[in-house]
Amino acid sequence: MEDIIDYLCKKHGISKTAMKAITESPFRFISEEMRSGEFKNFNVIGLGKFALKSKFKDPEVLEEFKKRYNVKNRSNSGRLEEPGVGESGD
Numbered sequence: 001m002e003d004i005i006d007y008l009c010k011k012h013g014i015s016k017t018a019m020k021a022i023t024e025s026p027f028r029f030i031s032e033e034m035r036s037g038e039f040k041n042f043n044v045i046g047l048g049k050f051a052l053k054s055k056f057k058d059p060e061v062l063e064e065f066k067k068r069y070n071v072k073n074r075s076n077s078g079r080l081e082e083p084g085v086g087e088s089g090d
Contacts, residue, residue: 005020005023008023026044026047029042030042030044030050039052039057
């Protein structure tokens, strides 16, 4: 993945941090939307459709699933860095 990001950085002339943000943003967006409680369907071009099964849209069934499999609400672990953080001098 790093090789692809490096290639795209050189091709488009943008920083590695910005390219990582662009490539990771669809997943970050989907996870934030699902955590908000609005269970929409998302179609990510080239990757497919992300959707919550209709049986889990019922809050009681969803809570039962969370308890059964010990699912905890996690904070967003995919935070963006400040612009320029982690850039190399090349």
